[in-house]
Amino acid sequence: MPTATEPKSWEEIEQLPKKEQLALLQRKLEKREPVERFSDIKVGDHLIKKTSMCGKVLYYHHFVCTKLESDGRRTIIHYHNTSSNASGECLSTSSFGSGCCGGKLASIKEITLPHKDLVESESELQKEGAEVERVVWPDELKCYPDQEVSKRAKGRLGEKDYDLEKNNCESFVMWCICGRNTSLQSAKPWLRKVLEVVNGGLVSFYQLGKNLPKVIVEIVEQDMGCSCLGNVIAEEGIESLSLIGCTAGVVVPLVIDVVSLVYSIWKTKQKWKSEVITREAFIQEVVGLVITGLFKFIGSVAGMFIGQIFIPIPFGGAIIGLFLGSLFGFWLGKRVSSLCLKRIASLWKSATPDIIQT
Numbered sequence: 001m002p003t004a005t006e007p008k009s010w011e012e013i014e015q016l017p018k019k020e021q022l023a024l025l026q027r028k029l030e031k032r033e034p035v036e037r038f039s040d041i042k043v044g045d046h047l048i049k050k051t052s053m054c055g056k057v058l059y060y061h062h063f064v065c066t067k068l069e070s071d072g073r074r075t076i077i078h079y080h081n082t083s084s085n086a087s088g089e090c091l092s093t094s095s096f097g098s099g100c101c102g103g104k105l106a107s108i109k110e111i112t113l114p115h116k117d118l119v120e121s122e123s124e125l126q127k128e129g130a131e132v133e134r135v136v137w138p139d140e141l142k143c144y145p146d147q148e149v150s151k152r153a154k155g156r157l158g159e160k161d162y163d164l165e166k167n168n169c170e171s172f173v174m175w176c177i178c179g180r181n182t183s184l185q186s187a188k189p190w191l192r193k194v195l196e197v198v199n200g201g202l203v204s205f206y207q208l209g210k211n212l213p214k215v216i217v218e219i220v221e222q223d224m225g226c227s228c229l230g231n232v233i234a235e236e237g238i239e240s241l242s243l244i245g246c247t248a249g250v251v252v253p254l255v256i257d258v259v260s261l262v263y264s265i266w267k268t269k270q271k272w273k274s275e276v277i278t279r280e281a282f283i284q285e286v287v288g289l290v291i292t293g294l295f296k297f298i299g300s301v302a303g304m305f306i307g308q309i310f311i312p313i314p315f316g317g318a319i320i321g322l323f324l325g326s327l328f329g330f331w332l333g334k335r336v337s338s339l340c341l342k343r344i345a346s347l348w349k350s351a352t353p354d355i356i357q358t
Helices: 018-028 083-092 146-155 168-177 189-210 212-224 244-271 279-310 315-351
Strands: 032-034 048-053 056-068 074-080 105-113 132-135
Touching: 056 146, 056 168, 074 168, 146 168, 244 279, 279 315
Parallel strands: none
Antiparallel strands: 032 132, 048 056, 048 132, 056 074, 074 105
């Protein structure tokens, strides 16, 4: 429960440890008001829609109202996508970035309610298990007036840099209202574990795609009965490895990983320059990208060769080893980057205030 000495301003809140900050914000933003009619929605409103299963709320989708139409409808902006579009973008992307379909799993869009992808009719606003509610913000936490909130939301329209954990629908609305790119629901320990598993699986499948050149070389070699160097391929074991196949399996993914990493860092820098994230968050994200990317690559390559040597399944051994290796590398990279980021955060707090700039 709140105490008499509980921090009220952002300046006081940000002096607390990260875990205490999130717990405090959860308490301050837990009040909700039901939305029963479209006319209840006003410009600048932080709105949420429940997604439930078996009577339990799985997560909340967040969006912000930006315009009142003359016919009574309401225009909202949110980080969202339909499942069919997301699937298509996943299949067509050339880079996973942070592990979420190249940042194309969703984009910031503007729609007018009622809309088939969110609320199809006014009668659905209070549909059981999918209720729409307004988050009641304390005045001391709102950093921008309602029209400025609308302007900030419109300024990010079309953005395709979605991240399940760090740049989702909630963090977008939070940034519009208070300038902090924070997601409270994704900070929950159980959900963070789920998101990490999902991210790890997506990254591992992507690693398989990058190694298609090696698989193609192996198929050709098996049909020829010898490696591209001319030596006879054994039924199994290390003798079946060829120089060209190995090169295709290492160099091609490495080039793609480096290009993807540079692009991800560039996108992160654009977020910093646009004041979506702070300088501190920019440094932390870059460190996380580099460390996780390095471990992921090493794990995938090591797993590929180990699987090819010890799993006597044509082509399958390399694929299974690559998948498991990249998954382990991703997990280990996350652990190492987390330790490094804690150290960086500690050093950051000890820095002088004039060094820390947004």
